[in-house]
Amino acid sequence: MMLLKRLMTTVLLMFALLLPTMAQQKADTTYTFRFVPQKDMFYVPWSGNNMELARLLKCIESNRTDILDSRLPLLVDGYCKSLGSETENLATAKIRSNRVKSELITRAGIKEENFITRNHATEGDFVTVRLTVPVREATVSDAEAEAEARRKAEAERLAAEKRAEQERLAEEQRKAEEAQQNTLDDTPSETKITTDYHFSLRANLLRWATLTPDLGLEWRICPSWGIAVNGSWTSWTWSDKDRRYALWEVAPEVRYYMGEKKVWYLGAMFKAGQFNYKLSETGKQGDLMGGGITAGYRLRLNKALDLDFNLGLGYLNADYEKYEVIDGVRVRRGNETKDWWGPINAGVTLVWKIGASRAH
Known part of the structure; x- marks a missing residue:
């Protein structure tokens, strides 16, 4: 009995002597950073990474001297198992480890040589950082620092959510502006001349108003240059053919469209044709x-549709014969030539842009 009491006393004494030593031994502290499966980007505000990072930075700051003197290395383990092969998983695990180390190097001011890195193609999609630090009792200052770290982490999370909301609102505004612009494109406007067509058909409404059919074609070589050709033809007789109004004309034109909107233009026109007018006792037939x-x-x-208002100034030469009709027979009464300087063309032309209505 006395032997048993002595043995128990010896064990208790040894335990009491070893307890302070055990309290000074070191224990591993592990920090885990989560990654999106199959991705290698380190999203700090995602899945609690910001809080883990704040805790790790606090620990690094508390042990900075030992870390920089290589007495307390940071053990980094990268993991990936969400890809198809071991080679791909190891490569992604390595990139993830480097992302975390870069964040610590930038924020904590430590160096690459302060890390010991290993990568694994097993277990999951995360990176762990371990430090073997002395275990000590928490103090009031530690609790305050922990609370401050949590506040900072929460502030970072709220800031990240605010940025995401701002990006979402900006994207919605961009889509709304695009929809509004599309609506404006569908309404009559002179803000823009589109270049989504190359050919257009033309009809001079002033000519049609005088019972002179007129049609033309324009080729837009580029937004600034176009080539247009208009032609007119008519033939009318009345009073038992004693009165006559007949002509044909063709007028090619080169145009230069000016300004940002391409709605104003200058051009050069050539005109040729024949006419036969007998609106009184004497008729005139010739060339111009x-x-x-x-x-x-x-x-x-x-x-698809434009209205083209145009005016031409220049020179016309008319070489014609005068005649009278006696008993149904035209009798020649001489020749004349006249020159004209002034307006040579006017039009309010309806333009149909071929293909523009199907461009959007």
Whole structure:
């Protein structure tokens, strides 16, 4: 009995002597950073990473001297198992480890040689950082620092959420502006002349108003240059063919469209044709030829239709015969030639842009 009491006393005494030593031994502290499966980007505010990072930075700061003197290395283990092969998993695990180390190097001011790194193609999608630090009792200052770290982590999380909300609102505003612009494109406007067509058909409404059919074609070589050709033809007789109004004309034109909106233009026109007028006792039949400078304005009605207001100034030469009709027979009464300087062309032309209505 006495032997048993002595043995128990010896064990208790040894335990009491070893307890302070055990309290000074070191224990591993592990910090885990989560990664999105199959991704290698380190998202600090995601899945609690910000709080883990704040705790780790606090621990590094408390042990900075030992870490920088290589007495307390940071043990980094990278893991990945969400890819198809071991090679891909190891490569991604390595990138993840480097991302975490770069964050610590930037924020804590430590160096690459302060890390011991290993990478694994098993277990999950995360990176762990371990430090073997002395175990000590928590103090009031430690609790305050922990609370401050939590506050900072929460502030970072709220800031990240605010940035994400701002990006979402900016994207919605961009889509709304695009929709508004598309709506404006569908309404009559002179803000823009589109270049989504190359050819257009033309009809001079002033000519049609005088019972002179007129049609033309324009080729837009580029937004600034176009080539247009208009032609007119008519033949009318009345009073038992004693009165006559007949002519044909063709007028090619080169145009230069000016400004950002391409609605104003200057051009050069050539005109040629024949005529036969008998609106009184004496008729006139002959040829005309000339040319000049044109100017105009394009008013957009919709994506497919424009109105073209134009005026031409220049020179025309008319070489014709005069005649009378006696008993149904035309009798020649001489020749004349006349030169004309002034307006040589005017038009309010309806323009149909071929293909523009199908461009959007």
